[in-house]
Amino acid sequence: MARRRKGRDISGWLVVDKPAGITSTAVVNKVRWAFDARKAGHAGTLDPEATGVLAVALGEATKTVPYVTDALKCYRFSVRLGAATTTDDAEGEVIARSELRPDDAAIAAALEAFRGDIMQIPPQFSAVKVEGERAYDLARQGEALDLVARPLWVESLTLAERPDADHVVLEMVCGKGGYVRSIARDLGAALGCHGHVQWLRRVWSGPFVADEGVTLAQIDALAHSEALDALLRPLEDGLADLPQLPATAEGAARLRNGNPGMVIASDVDFGDEAWASHQGRAVAVGIYKAGELHPSRVFNQ
CATH class of the missing domain: 2.30.130.10 (PUA domain)
Known part of the structure:
Protein backbone atom coordinates (compact mmCIF):
# COMPACT_ATOMS: atom_id res chain seq x y z
CA MET A 1 0.00 0.00 0.00
CA ALA A 2 1.29 3.45 -0.92
CA ARG A 3 2.38 5.54 2.04
CA ARG A 4 0.15 8.55 2.64
CA ARG A 5 1.90 11.93 2.57
CA LYS A 6 1.85 13.65 5.95
CA GLY A 7 0.56 17.18 6.38
CA ARG A 8 -2.58 19.25 6.61
CA ASP A 9 -5.53 19.03 4.27
CA ILE A 10 -5.43 22.71 3.33
CA SER A 11 -6.52 24.08 -0.04
CA GLY A 12 -6.08 27.36 -1.85
CA TRP A 13 -3.65 29.51 -3.82
CA LEU A 14 -0.64 31.44 -2.55
CA VAL A 15 0.68 34.02 -4.99
CA VAL A 16 4.44 34.31 -4.49
CA ASP A 17 6.52 37.17 -5.86
CA LYS A 18 9.49 34.95 -6.67
CA PRO A 19 12.95 36.53 -6.30
CA ALA A 20 15.92 35.76 -8.55
CA GLY A 21 18.31 33.00 -7.57
CA ILE A 22 15.89 30.23 -6.58
CA THR A 23 14.12 27.51 -8.54
CA SER A 24 10.36 27.26 -8.81
CA THR A 25 10.52 23.82 -7.19
CA ALA A 26 12.36 25.25 -4.18
CA VAL A 27 9.66 27.90 -3.77
CA VAL A 28 6.93 25.26 -3.85
CA ASN A 29 8.80 23.19 -1.24
CA LYS A 30 9.13 26.22 1.03
CA VAL A 31 5.42 27.01 0.72
CA ARG A 32 4.47 23.39 1.45
CA TRP A 33 6.72 23.45 4.54
CA ALA A 34 5.37 26.79 5.77
CA PHE A 35 1.77 25.58 5.57
CA ASP A 36 2.60 21.99 6.57
CA ALA A 37 0.51 21.14 3.51
CA ARG A 38 0.01 17.60 2.28
CA LYS A 39 0.03 18.54 -1.38
CA ALA A 40 1.36 21.47 -3.41
CA GLY A 41 2.19 22.41 -7.01
CA HIS A 42 2.67 25.48 -9.17
CA ALA A 43 1.17 26.91 -12.34
CA GLY A 44 4.08 27.52 -14.70
CA THR A 45 7.82 27.29 -14.07
CA LEU A 46 10.02 30.38 -13.90
CA ASP A 47 13.75 30.14 -14.61
CA PRO A 48 15.88 30.47 -11.45
CA GLU A 49 16.99 34.03 -12.33
CA ALA A 50 13.48 35.18 -13.31
CA THR A 51 11.23 37.03 -10.87
CA GLY A 52 7.51 37.65 -10.48
CA VAL A 53 4.33 35.61 -10.21
CA LEU A 54 4.70 32.03 -9.13
CA ALA A 55 1.21 30.83 -8.22
CA VAL A 56 1.42 27.92 -5.78
CA ALA A 57 -1.61 25.64 -5.36
CA LEU A 58 -2.27 23.68 -2.18
CA GLY A 59 -4.50 20.64 -1.74
CA GLU A 60 -7.62 20.59 -3.88
CA ALA A 61 -6.48 23.76 -5.68
CA THR A 62 -3.88 21.64 -7.50
CA LYS A 63 -6.79 20.34 -9.58
CA THR A 64 -7.22 23.86 -11.00
CA VAL A 65 -3.54 24.27 -12.01
CA PRO A 66 -4.16 23.47 -15.72
CA TYR A 67 -6.61 26.37 -16.02
CA VAL A 68 -4.07 28.88 -14.70
CA THR A 69 -1.28 27.35 -16.78
CA ASP A 70 -3.41 27.71 -19.92
CA ALA A 71 -4.33 31.34 -19.18
CA LEU A 72 -2.63 34.39 -20.70
CA LYS A 73 0.50 35.69 -18.96
CA CYS A 74 2.39 38.98 -19.07
CA TYR A 75 6.17 39.21 -19.07
CA ARG A 76 8.38 42.30 -18.85
CA PHE A 77 11.99 41.68 -19.84
CA SER A 78 15.19 43.34 -20.99
CA VAL A 79 16.99 42.23 -24.13
CA ARG A 80 20.73 42.84 -24.33
CA LEU A 81 21.57 43.61 -27.95
CA GLY A 82 24.88 42.79 -29.56
CA ALA A 83 25.56 39.33 -28.10
CA ALA A 84 24.17 35.80 -28.35
CA THR A 85 24.72 33.30 -25.53
CA THR A 86 24.55 29.53 -25.13
CA THR A 87 21.52 29.80 -22.84
CA ASP A 88 19.84 32.81 -24.53
CA ASP A 89 20.15 34.70 -21.24
CA ALA A 90 22.84 36.41 -19.19
CA GLU A 91 23.84 33.16 -17.46
CA GLY A 92 25.36 31.62 -20.61
CA GLU A 93 28.64 32.05 -22.43
CA VAL A 94 28.78 34.57 -25.28
CA ILE A 95 28.99 32.75 -28.61
CA ALA A 96 28.57 35.66 -31.06
CA ARG A 97 28.89 39.46 -31.00
CA SER A 98 27.83 42.37 -33.19
CA GLU A 99 28.49 46.12 -33.16
CA LEU A 100 25.15 46.83 -34.87
CA ARG A 101 22.55 48.62 -32.74
CA PRO A 102 19.16 49.03 -34.47
CA ASP A 103 17.12 52.13 -33.74
CA ASP A 104 13.70 52.11 -32.07
CA ALA A 105 11.87 52.19 -35.39
CA ALA A 106 13.69 49.09 -36.64
CA ILE A 107 12.96 47.24 -33.39
CA ALA A 108 9.27 48.19 -33.43
CA ALA A 109 8.99 47.00 -37.03
CA ALA A 110 10.71 43.69 -36.25
CA LEU A 111 8.34 42.97 -33.35
CA GLU A 112 5.42 42.65 -35.76
CA ALA A 113 6.63 39.19 -36.85
CA PHE A 114 6.42 37.96 -33.26
CA ARG A 115 2.72 38.71 -32.71
CA GLY A 116 -0.25 36.41 -33.21
CA ASP A 117 0.25 32.71 -33.96
CA ILE A 118 3.98 32.07 -34.22
CA MET A 119 6.30 29.05 -34.21
CA GLN A 120 9.04 29.10 -31.62
CA ILE A 121 12.09 26.87 -31.10
CA PRO A 122 12.81 26.35 -27.37
CA PRO A 123 16.26 27.31 -26.03
CA GLN A 124 18.95 24.63 -26.01
CA PHE A 125 18.95 24.93 -22.21
CA SER A 126 15.27 24.22 -21.52
CA ALA A 127 13.13 21.57 -19.85
CA VAL A 128 11.90 20.19 -23.19
CA LYS A 129 12.29 16.42 -23.35
CA VAL A 130 14.42 14.86 -26.10
CA GLU A 131 14.08 11.06 -26.25
CA GLY A 132 13.17 10.99 -22.57
CA GLU A 133 15.90 13.36 -21.38
CA ARG A 134 15.75 17.06 -20.55
CA ALA A 135 17.28 19.32 -23.16
CA TYR A 136 19.33 21.20 -20.55
CA ASP A 137 20.97 17.96 -19.40
CA LEU A 138 22.00 17.10 -22.95
CA ALA A 139 23.12 20.68 -23.63
CA ARG A 140 25.36 20.59 -20.53
CA GLN A 141 27.02 17.51 -22.03
CA GLY A 142 27.89 19.54 -25.10
CA GLU A 143 25.26 18.15 -27.44
CA ALA A 144 23.86 20.48 -30.13
CA LEU A 145 20.14 19.77 -30.18
CA ASP A 146 17.80 20.01 -33.14
CA LEU A 147 14.69 21.05 -31.22
CA VAL A 148 11.29 21.13 -32.92
CA ALA A 149 9.47 24.46 -33.26
CA ARG A 150 6.31 24.79 -31.15
CA PRO A 151 3.23 26.96 -31.64
CA LEU A 152 2.72 30.00 -29.40
CA TRP A 153 -0.01 32.62 -29.25
CA VAL A 154 1.38 36.12 -28.64
CA GLU A 155 -1.44 38.49 -27.75
CA SER A 156 0.85 41.54 -27.71
CA LEU A 157 4.55 42.40 -27.81
CA THR A 158 5.57 46.03 -27.37
CA LEU A 159 8.68 48.13 -26.90
CA ALA A 160 8.26 49.55 -23.38
CA GLU A 161 11.61 51.29 -22.83
CA ARG A 162 14.99 51.94 -24.47
CA PRO A 163 17.33 52.63 -21.52
CA ASP A 164 20.38 52.83 -23.80
CA ALA A 165 21.67 51.64 -27.16
CA ASP A 166 22.51 48.18 -25.81
CA HIS A 167 19.20 47.40 -24.13
CA VAL A 168 15.49 47.28 -24.95
CA VAL A 169 12.73 46.53 -22.46
CA LEU A 170 9.81 44.62 -23.95
CA GLU A 171 6.41 43.62 -22.60
CA MET A 172 4.71 40.49 -23.90
CA VAL A 173 1.31 38.93 -23.25
CA CYS A 174 1.22 35.33 -24.47
CA GLY A 175 -0.38 31.95 -24.02
CA LYS A 176 0.92 28.70 -22.62
CA GLY A 177 4.40 27.42 -23.41
CA GLY A 178 6.17 30.63 -24.40
CA TYR A 179 9.93 31.02 -23.97
CA VAL A 180 10.94 34.64 -23.46
CA ARG A 181 14.56 33.66 -24.08
CA SER A 182 13.58 32.44 -27.55
CA ILE A 183 11.89 35.78 -28.28
CA ALA A 184 15.09 37.64 -27.35
CA ARG A 185 17.26 35.26 -29.38
CA ASP A 186 15.04 35.36 -32.47
CA LEU A 187 14.52 39.12 -32.30
CA GLY A 188 18.28 39.63 -32.19
CA ALA A 189 18.66 37.35 -35.19
CA ALA A 190 15.92 39.19 -37.11
CA LEU A 191 17.62 42.52 -36.39
CA GLY A 192 21.03 41.12 -37.39
CA CYS A 193 22.63 42.11 -34.10
CA HIS A 194 22.12 39.05 -31.81
CA GLY A 195 20.39 39.29 -28.45
CA HIS A 196 19.71 37.58 -25.15
CA VAL A 197 17.57 38.14 -22.05
CA GLN A 198 19.20 40.33 -19.40
CA TRP A 199 16.39 40.08 -16.84
CA LEU A 200 12.82 38.79 -16.80
CA ARG A 201 9.74 39.38 -14.63
CA ARG A 202 6.35 37.70 -14.90
CA VAL A 203 4.00 40.60 -14.17
CA TRP A 204 0.79 38.58 -14.06
CA SER A 205 -0.43 35.09 -14.81
CA GLY A 206 -4.14 34.55 -15.34
CA PRO A 207 -5.88 36.09 -12.31
CA PHE A 208 -2.67 36.45 -10.25
CA VAL A 209 -0.55 39.64 -10.10
CA ALA A 210 3.09 39.86 -8.96
CA ASP A 211 2.62 43.10 -7.01
CA GLU A 212 -0.01 41.35 -4.89
CA GLY A 213 2.33 38.43 -4.19
CA VAL A 214 3.93 37.32 -0.94
CA THR A 215 7.71 37.43 -0.55
CA LEU A 216 9.85 34.53 0.68
CA ALA A 217 10.78 36.64 3.71
CA GLN A 218 7.09 36.95 4.60
CA ILE A 219 6.60 33.21 4.18
CA ASP A 220 9.52 32.51 6.53
CA ALA A 221 8.29 35.04 9.09
CA LEU A 222 4.69 33.75 9.09
CA ALA A 223 5.36 30.02 8.69
CA HIS A 224 3.00 27.70 10.60
CA SER A 225 0.72 30.55 11.66
CA GLU A 226 -2.89 31.57 11.16
CA ALA A 227 -1.59 34.82 9.66
CA LEU A 228 -0.07 32.84 6.79
CA ASP A 229 -3.27 30.81 6.34
CA ALA A 230 -5.12 34.13 5.99
CA LEU A 231 -3.04 34.97 2.90
CA LEU A 232 -4.37 31.96 0.99
CA ARG A 233 -6.65 32.80 -1.90
CA PRO A 234 -9.63 30.52 -2.57
CA LEU A 235 -9.43 27.52 -4.86
CA GLU A 236 -12.07 29.20 -7.02
CA ASP A 237 -9.59 31.91 -8.12
CA GLY A 238 -7.92 29.29 -10.31
CA LEU A 239 -11.15 28.90 -12.28
CA ALA A 240 -11.49 32.58 -13.21
CA ASP A 241 -11.37 31.89 -16.97
Whole structure:
Protein backbone atom coordinates (compact mmCIF):
# COMPACT_ATOMS: atom_id res chain seq x y z
CA MET A 1 0.00 0.00 0.00
CA ALA A 2 1.29 3.45 -0.92
CA ARG A 3 2.38 5.54 2.04
CA ARG A 4 0.15 8.55 2.64
CA ARG A 5 1.90 11.93 2.57
CA LYS A 6 1.85 13.65 5.95
CA GLY A 7 0.56 17.18 6.38
CA ARG A 8 -2.58 19.25 6.61
CA ASP A 9 -5.53 19.03 4.27
CA ILE A 10 -5.43 22.71 3.33
CA SER A 11 -6.52 24.08 -0.04
CA GLY A 12 -6.08 27.36 -1.85
CA TRP A 13 -3.65 29.51 -3.82
CA LEU A 14 -0.64 31.44 -2.55
CA VAL A 15 0.68 34.02 -4.99
CA VAL A 16 4.44 34.31 -4.49
CA ASP A 17 6.52 37.17 -5.86
CA LYS A 18 9.49 34.95 -6.67
CA PRO A 19 12.95 36.53 -6.30
CA ALA A 20 15.92 35.76 -8.55
CA GLY A 21 18.31 33.00 -7.57
CA ILE A 22 15.89 30.23 -6.58
CA THR A 23 14.12 27.51 -8.54
CA SER A 24 10.36 27.26 -8.81
CA THR A 25 10.52 23.82 -7.19
CA ALA A 26 12.36 25.25 -4.18
CA VAL A 27 9.66 27.90 -3.77
CA VAL A 28 6.93 25.26 -3.85
CA ASN A 29 8.80 23.19 -1.24
CA LYS A 30 9.13 26.22 1.03
CA VAL A 31 5.42 27.01 0.72
CA ARG A 32 4.47 23.39 1.45
CA TRP A 33 6.72 23.45 4.54
CA ALA A 34 5.37 26.79 5.77
CA PHE A 35 1.77 25.58 5.57
CA ASP A 36 2.60 21.99 6.57
CA ALA A 37 0.51 21.14 3.51
CA ARG A 38 0.01 17.60 2.28
CA LYS A 39 0.03 18.54 -1.38
CA ALA A 40 1.36 21.47 -3.41
CA GLY A 41 2.19 22.41 -7.01
CA HIS A 42 2.67 25.48 -9.17
CA ALA A 43 1.17 26.91 -12.34
CA GLY A 44 4.08 27.52 -14.70
CA THR A 45 7.82 27.29 -14.07
CA LEU A 46 10.02 30.38 -13.90
CA ASP A 47 13.75 30.14 -14.61
CA PRO A 48 15.88 30.47 -11.45
CA GLU A 49 16.99 34.03 -12.33
CA ALA A 50 13.48 35.18 -13.31
CA THR A 51 11.23 37.03 -10.87
CA GLY A 52 7.51 37.65 -10.48
CA VAL A 53 4.33 35.61 -10.21
CA LEU A 54 4.70 32.03 -9.13
CA ALA A 55 1.21 30.83 -8.22
CA VAL A 56 1.42 27.92 -5.78
CA ALA A 57 -1.61 25.64 -5.36
CA LEU A 58 -2.27 23.68 -2.18
CA GLY A 59 -4.50 20.64 -1.74
CA GLU A 60 -7.62 20.59 -3.88
CA ALA A 61 -6.48 23.76 -5.68
CA THR A 62 -3.88 21.64 -7.50
CA LYS A 63 -6.79 20.34 -9.58
CA THR A 64 -7.22 23.86 -11.00
CA VAL A 65 -3.54 24.27 -12.01
CA PRO A 66 -4.16 23.47 -15.72
CA TYR A 67 -6.61 26.37 -16.02
CA VAL A 68 -4.07 28.88 -14.70
CA THR A 69 -1.28 27.35 -16.78
CA ASP A 70 -3.41 27.71 -19.92
CA ALA A 71 -4.33 31.34 -19.18
CA LEU A 72 -2.63 34.39 -20.70
CA LYS A 73 0.50 35.69 -18.96
CA CYS A 74 2.39 38.98 -19.07
CA TYR A 75 6.17 39.21 -19.07
CA ARG A 76 8.38 42.30 -18.85
CA PHE A 77 11.99 41.68 -19.84
CA SER A 78 15.19 43.34 -20.99
CA VAL A 79 16.99 42.23 -24.13
CA ARG A 80 20.73 42.84 -24.33
CA LEU A 81 21.57 43.61 -27.95
CA GLY A 82 24.88 42.79 -29.56
CA ALA A 83 25.56 39.33 -28.10
CA ALA A 84 24.17 35.80 -28.35
CA THR A 85 24.72 33.30 -25.53
CA THR A 86 24.55 29.53 -25.13
CA THR A 87 21.52 29.80 -22.84
CA ASP A 88 19.84 32.81 -24.53
CA ASP A 89 20.15 34.70 -21.24
CA ALA A 90 22.84 36.41 -19.19
CA GLU A 91 23.84 33.16 -17.46
CA GLY A 92 25.36 31.62 -20.61
CA GLU A 93 28.64 32.05 -22.43
CA VAL A 94 28.78 34.57 -25.28
CA ILE A 95 28.99 32.75 -28.61
CA ALA A 96 28.57 35.66 -31.06
CA ARG A 97 28.89 39.46 -31.00
CA SER A 98 27.83 42.37 -33.19
CA GLU A 99 28.49 46.12 -33.16
CA LEU A 100 25.15 46.83 -34.87
CA ARG A 101 22.55 48.62 -32.74
CA PRO A 102 19.16 49.03 -34.47
CA ASP A 103 17.12 52.13 -33.74
CA ASP A 104 13.70 52.11 -32.07
CA ALA A 105 11.87 52.19 -35.39
CA ALA A 106 13.69 49.09 -36.64
CA ILE A 107 12.96 47.24 -33.39
CA ALA A 108 9.27 48.19 -33.43
CA ALA A 109 8.99 47.00 -37.03
CA ALA A 110 10.71 43.69 -36.25
CA LEU A 111 8.34 42.97 -33.35
CA GLU A 112 5.42 42.65 -35.76
CA ALA A 113 6.63 39.19 -36.85
CA PHE A 114 6.42 37.96 -33.26
CA ARG A 115 2.72 38.71 -32.71
CA GLY A 116 -0.25 36.41 -33.21
CA ASP A 117 0.25 32.71 -33.96
CA ILE A 118 3.98 32.07 -34.22
CA MET A 119 6.30 29.05 -34.21
CA GLN A 120 9.04 29.10 -31.62
CA ILE A 121 12.09 26.87 -31.10
CA PRO A 122 12.81 26.35 -27.37
CA PRO A 123 16.26 27.31 -26.03
CA GLN A 124 18.95 24.63 -26.01
CA PHE A 125 18.95 24.93 -22.21
CA SER A 126 15.27 24.22 -21.52
CA ALA A 127 13.13 21.57 -19.85
CA VAL A 128 11.90 20.19 -23.19
CA LYS A 129 12.29 16.42 -23.35
CA VAL A 130 14.42 14.86 -26.10
CA GLU A 131 14.08 11.06 -26.25
CA GLY A 132 13.17 10.99 -22.57
CA GLU A 133 15.90 13.36 -21.38
CA ARG A 134 15.75 17.06 -20.55
CA ALA A 135 17.28 19.32 -23.16
CA TYR A 136 19.33 21.20 -20.55
CA ASP A 137 20.97 17.96 -19.40
CA LEU A 138 22.00 17.10 -22.95
CA ALA A 139 23.12 20.68 -23.63
CA ARG A 140 25.36 20.59 -20.53
CA GLN A 141 27.02 17.51 -22.03
CA GLY A 142 27.89 19.54 -25.10
CA GLU A 143 25.26 18.15 -27.44
CA ALA A 144 23.86 20.48 -30.13
CA LEU A 145 20.14 19.77 -30.18
CA ASP A 146 17.80 20.01 -33.14
CA LEU A 147 14.69 21.05 -31.22
CA VAL A 148 11.29 21.13 -32.92
CA ALA A 149 9.47 24.46 -33.26
CA ARG A 150 6.31 24.79 -31.15
CA PRO A 151 3.23 26.96 -31.64
CA LEU A 152 2.72 30.00 -29.40
CA TRP A 153 -0.01 32.62 -29.25
CA VAL A 154 1.38 36.12 -28.64
CA GLU A 155 -1.44 38.49 -27.75
CA SER A 156 0.85 41.54 -27.71
CA LEU A 157 4.55 42.40 -27.81
CA THR A 158 5.57 46.03 -27.37
CA LEU A 159 8.68 48.13 -26.90
CA ALA A 160 8.26 49.55 -23.38
CA GLU A 161 11.61 51.29 -22.83
CA ARG A 162 14.99 51.94 -24.47
CA PRO A 163 17.33 52.63 -21.52
CA ASP A 164 20.38 52.83 -23.80
CA ALA A 165 21.67 51.64 -27.16
CA ASP A 166 22.51 48.18 -25.81
CA HIS A 167 19.20 47.40 -24.13
CA VAL A 168 15.49 47.28 -24.95
CA VAL A 169 12.73 46.53 -22.46
CA LEU A 170 9.81 44.62 -23.95
CA GLU A 171 6.41 43.62 -22.60
CA MET A 172 4.71 40.49 -23.90
CA VAL A 173 1.31 38.93 -23.25
CA CYS A 174 1.22 35.33 -24.47
CA GLY A 175 -0.38 31.95 -24.02
CA LYS A 176 0.92 28.70 -22.62
CA GLY A 177 4.40 27.42 -23.41
CA GLY A 178 6.17 30.63 -24.40
CA TYR A 179 9.93 31.02 -23.97
CA VAL A 180 10.94 34.64 -23.46
CA ARG A 181 14.56 33.66 -24.08
CA SER A 182 13.58 32.44 -27.55
CA ILE A 183 11.89 35.78 -28.28
CA ALA A 184 15.09 37.64 -27.35
CA ARG A 185 17.26 35.26 -29.38
CA ASP A 186 15.04 35.36 -32.47
CA LEU A 187 14.52 39.12 -32.30
CA GLY A 188 18.28 39.63 -32.19
CA ALA A 189 18.66 37.35 -35.19
CA ALA A 190 15.92 39.19 -37.11
CA LEU A 191 17.62 42.52 -36.39
CA GLY A 192 21.03 41.12 -37.39
CA CYS A 193 22.63 42.11 -34.10
CA HIS A 194 22.12 39.05 -31.81
CA GLY A 195 20.39 39.29 -28.45
CA HIS A 196 19.71 37.58 -25.15
CA VAL A 197 17.57 38.14 -22.05
CA GLN A 198 19.20 40.33 -19.40
CA TRP A 199 16.39 40.08 -16.84
CA LEU A 200 12.82 38.79 -16.80
CA ARG A 201 9.74 39.38 -14.63
CA ARG A 202 6.35 37.70 -14.90
CA VAL A 203 4.00 40.60 -14.17
CA TRP A 204 0.79 38.58 -14.06
CA SER A 205 -0.43 35.09 -14.81
CA GLY A 206 -4.14 34.55 -15.34
CA PRO A 207 -5.88 36.09 -12.31
CA PHE A 208 -2.67 36.45 -10.25
CA VAL A 209 -0.55 39.64 -10.10
CA ALA A 210 3.09 39.86 -8.96
CA ASP A 211 2.62 43.10 -7.01
CA GLU A 212 -0.01 41.35 -4.89
CA GLY A 213 2.33 38.43 -4.19
CA VAL A 214 3.93 37.32 -0.94
CA THR A 215 7.71 37.43 -0.55
CA LEU A 216 9.85 34.53 0.68
CA ALA A 217 10.78 36.64 3.71
CA GLN A 218 7.09 36.95 4.60
CA ILE A 219 6.60 33.21 4.18
CA ASP A 220 9.52 32.51 6.53
CA ALA A 221 8.29 35.04 9.09
CA LEU A 222 4.69 33.75 9.09
CA ALA A 223 5.36 30.02 8.69
CA HIS A 224 3.00 27.70 10.60
CA SER A 225 0.72 30.55 11.66
CA GLU A 226 -2.89 31.57 11.16
CA ALA A 227 -1.59 34.82 9.66
CA LEU A 228 -0.07 32.84 6.79
CA ASP A 229 -3.27 30.81 6.34
CA ALA A 230 -5.12 34.13 5.99
CA LEU A 231 -3.04 34.97 2.90
CA LEU A 232 -4.37 31.96 0.99
CA ARG A 233 -6.65 32.80 -1.90
CA PRO A 234 -9.63 30.52 -2.57
CA LEU A 235 -9.43 27.52 -4.86
CA GLU A 236 -12.07 29.20 -7.02
CA ASP A 237 -9.59 31.91 -8.12
CA GLY A 238 -7.92 29.29 -10.31
CA LEU A 239 -11.15 28.90 -12.28
CA ALA A 240 -11.49 32.58 -13.21
CA ASP A 241 -11.37 31.89 -16.97
CA LEU A 242 -14.24 29.36 -16.88
CA PRO A 243 -17.96 30.20 -16.57
CA GLN A 244 -19.52 29.50 -13.18
CA LEU A 245 -22.81 27.59 -12.96
CA PRO A 246 -24.71 27.42 -9.65
CA ALA A 247 -25.74 23.84 -8.82
CA THR A 248 -28.93 22.83 -7.08
CA ALA A 249 -28.49 21.10 -3.71
CA GLU A 250 -29.34 17.75 -5.30
CA GLY A 251 -27.10 18.52 -8.28
CA ALA A 252 -24.17 19.35 -5.99
CA ALA A 253 -24.61 16.07 -4.12
CA ARG A 254 -24.59 14.13 -7.39
CA LEU A 255 -21.57 16.02 -8.68
CA ARG A 256 -19.60 15.30 -5.50
CA ASN A 257 -20.11 11.61 -6.21
CA GLY A 258 -18.81 12.02 -9.77
CA ASN A 259 -22.22 11.92 -11.45
CA PRO A 260 -23.85 14.52 -13.75
CA GLY A 261 -25.69 17.12 -11.68
CA MET A 262 -28.30 19.77 -12.38
CA VAL A 263 -27.01 23.34 -12.72
CA ILE A 264 -28.58 26.70 -13.48
CA ALA A 265 -27.13 27.91 -16.80
CA SER A 266 -27.39 31.29 -18.49
CA ASP A 267 -24.77 32.12 -21.11
CA VAL A 268 -23.12 28.75 -21.71
CA ASP A 269 -23.66 26.49 -24.69
CA PHE A 270 -24.00 22.73 -24.97
CA GLY A 271 -20.48 21.24 -24.76
CA ASP A 272 -18.85 24.22 -22.99
CA GLU A 273 -16.45 23.59 -20.12
CA ALA A 274 -17.57 25.24 -16.87
CA TRP A 275 -17.47 24.82 -13.11
CA ALA A 276 -20.34 24.22 -10.76
CA SER A 277 -20.67 25.94 -7.41
CA HIS A 278 -22.90 25.45 -4.40
CA GLN A 279 -23.17 28.11 -1.71
CA GLY A 280 -20.27 29.92 -3.39
CA ARG A 281 -17.80 27.03 -3.33
CA ALA A 282 -16.53 25.00 -6.27
CA VAL A 283 -17.98 21.51 -6.50
CA ALA A 284 -16.73 20.27 -9.88
CA VAL A 285 -15.39 21.17 -13.32
CA GLY A 286 -16.94 19.53 -16.34
CA ILE A 287 -18.88 19.80 -19.58
CA TYR A 288 -22.31 21.41 -19.71
CA LYS A 289 -24.99 19.33 -21.43
CA ALA A 290 -28.72 20.05 -21.40
CA GLY A 291 -29.09 21.44 -17.89
CA GLU A 292 -26.45 19.25 -16.28
CA LEU A 293 -22.73 19.45 -15.69
CA HIS A 294 -20.88 16.23 -16.49
CA PRO A 295 -17.86 16.32 -14.14
CA SER A 296 -14.24 15.73 -15.12
CA ARG A 297 -12.76 16.99 -11.83
CA VAL A 298 -14.52 16.92 -8.47
CA PHE A 299 -13.43 19.04 -5.48
CA ASN A 300 -13.46 17.71 -1.94
CA GLN A 301 -13.82 20.94 0.05
